[in-house]
Amino acid sequence: MTETPFDALLVRAGGVRGLVSSALPVAVFGVVSALSDLTPAIIxxxxxxSVVLIWQLARRESVRPAxxxxxxxxxCAAFAFVTGQAKDFYLPGIWMYLALAVVFTTSVLVRRPIIGVLWAWVTGRDDTWRRTPRxxxxxxxxTAVMAVVSWSRxxxxxxxxxTNQAGLLAVARIAMGWPIFVVTTTLIYLTIRMAIRALPRPSASH
Known part of the structure; x- marks a missing residue:
């Protein structure tokens, strides 16, 4: 069976199991920091x-996400350890969301939507897609949806x-993480499928 673009996106994310396991350290940190102290939460x-990494390596699954x-x-743990504040565990992710929001927004404003640019680059296409209005x-x-999602996050x-609400930060990080990823990747998949149908196939290079 031919792998669809959505399947490829899920594989790169480690599959559904990988998406769930990516939320595990955040959940563990949030629970332990609420019940105990910062050091036990970091550990x-x-x-x-480490468990997720070893488990995925042992299963010979896609190791990049792990x-x-x-x-x-x-x-994230290093940030919290250095500052001594549990909320700083989430700071690198917060700034990453800001960076993504700026990239997505800017790419739409300059009429070079980054999702389309990356798709064309990965599939070896030229800029024909930009000359097809639909x-x-x-x-x-x-890409605008991704910008809104990133700004919201x-x-x-x-x-x-x-406002120093570290407990709610853990909940927000999980709730706005892989569940939204599933929705946005579905939208990206549908867009790519439409583009493939609307555009001529790229000529074979060999």
Whole structure:
């Protein structure tokens, strides 16, 4: 069976199991920090990230999400350890959402929607898609959705960070994480499928 673009996106994210396991260190940190102290929470989060990494390596699954996820947990834990504040565990992710929001928004404003640009680059296409109004509008729309999602994640989580609501930050990070990823990747998949149908096939290079 031919792999669909949506399947490829899920594989890169480690599958549904990978999406769920990516939320585990955040959930563990939130629960332990609420019930105990910062140091046990850091240890528990890094431990949970290590378990996920070892488990996925042992299963010979896609290791990129696991490795990147573990590195992300370590970076977040380092922020919290250095500052001594549980809320700083979430700070790297908050700034990442801001960066993504700026990239998505800017790409739409300059009429180079980043979702379309990346799709064309990955599939070896030229800029023909930009000269097809229906396709360009579709990529503009889905990139705008990603911008709104990124701005929402940043604004909500920064507000909770700024008001020292570390417990709710953990809930927001999980709730605005992989469930939204499933929705947005579905929209991206539908846009790509429409673009493939609307555009001629790229000529074979060999």
């Amino acid at each position: 528990a989060a890094v431990g949970a990230g 490795v990147l996820g573990f590195i992300g947990v370590v970076v 396709v360009r509008r579709a990529f503009d729309a889905v 940043f604004l909500v989580q920064y507000y909770l960070y700024d």
